[in-house]
Amino acid sequence: xxxLVVHFLVLAGLVVSAVLTFYFRDLLAAALASxxxxxxxxxxxxxxxxxxxxxxxxxxxxGLTTAIFIIAIRGTRRFEEGTE
Amino acid sequence: xxxxxxxxxxxILAGMLLALAAGFTYGTPLASDMDDYFIRFGQAQIDxxxxxxxxxxxxRGFDTLGESTVLFTAVIGVSxxxxxxxxxxxxxxx
Amino acid sequence: xxxxxxxxxxADIMYPFVVIFGLYVIMHGHITPxxxxxxxxxxxxxxxxxxxAYAFHDVKAMIPKILLYLQESGGLLxxxxxGLAGMLLGFPFFFxxxxxxxxxxxxPIVPLGPNPGELNTGGFLPLMNIAVGIExxxxxxxxxxxxxxxxxxxxx
Numbered sequence: 407x408x409x410l411v412v413h414f415l416v417l418a419g420l421v422v423s424a425v426l427t428f429y430f431r432d433l434l435a436a437a438l439a440s441x442x443x444x445x446x447x448x449x450x451x452x453x454x455x456x457x458x459x460x461x462x463x464x465x466x467x468x469g470l471t472t473a474i475f476i477i478a479i480r481g482t483r484r485f486e487e488g489t490e
Numbered sequence: 491x492x493x494x495x496x497x498x499x500x501x502i503l504a505g506m507l508l509a510l511a512a513g514f515t516y517g518t519p520l521a522s523d524m525d526d527y528f529i530r531f532g533q534a535q536i537d538x539x540x541x542x543x544x545x546x547x548x549x550r551g552f553d554t555l556g557e558s559t560v561l562f563t564a565v566i567g568v569s570x571x572x573x574x575x576x577x578x579x580x581x582x583x584x
Numbered sequence: 585x586x587x588x589x590x591x592x593x594x595a596d597i598m599y600p601f602v603v604i605f606g607l608y609v610i611m612h613g614h615i616t617p618x619x620x621x622x623x624x625x626x627x628x629x630x631x632x633x634x635x636x637a638y639a640f641h642d643v644k645a646m647i648p649k650i651l652l653y654l655q656e657s658g659g660l661l662x663x664x665x666x667g668l669a670g671m672l673l674g675f676p677f678f679f680x681x682x683x684x685x686x687x688x689x690x691x692p693i694v695p696l697g698p699n700p701g702e703l704n705t706g707g708f709l710p711l712m713n714i715a716v717g718i719e720x721x722x723x724x725x726x727x728x729x730x731x732x733x734x735x736x737x738x739x740x
Contacts (some may be wrong), residue, residue: 431589458617458618458619461618462625465622465625465628467626469626469628469633470629470728473635473636473728477728478737480732481734481735
């Protein structure tokens, strides 16, 4: 029962973090929301009993991809320019 | 009108995918001959506990060799692209 | 251009723990979940933490580039060499020539089913894990280091 509750919480957090990634105009906050998405999907892999994929996703997705996004934001501008 | 039709088509396709996925029962794969062989003989043949590492590095070792070569090639490509920005004394021959 | 003092101090404190955990994942790759690629990615994450927190000039003095090149090339050479060493003994390429041999990494104690595990088992799987771990560590750190070298420079 407790596994099912944690499972639904993780799935709801996945949807919320994916929407937040598109919602933010501050690109640093959007990159951190993308990192949160990767962390939650690594937790989901762990719940589904695939710990190898979970460690790989936590290292590559939540760590290195967020670092590369932060480096790219440092090289360009921080805020997205509005189109409308 | 066209936008609503696109959304309706996406919903129908997603429903078909979910209906296809709901037909399987988890934990009992359809073709499990390879899995049974690895689980039955992996510990005795390769002499260790982690069956996943056994498959990745021993039974399917050539795949891991190709993966390492892909990573090596990717790093060489990035270092060729960014070499002019790095500077330093060992790149002074440009 | 570097980040604030809080970020730099946090990166300094977190770095040894992340590296030790990554080395643990590499060394125990044949017993617990994980392996060379995952452990190398964790160690490279620790290096990326320091690289993102500091400016490029400080990082260039901290991390020698030639060491990362040697890690990258040496890891791949060790990987291929461990496969080729079996051919000198008369086995096929990539044959597990150390398993059940009684020497290094060859203690034949593993029964069928769940058991506590022993570090000195696995044939050449620990060698392969160490080789791939060293290669992924050097390669991913080199990618991050090269990417931060282009920040703030306009020439192309």
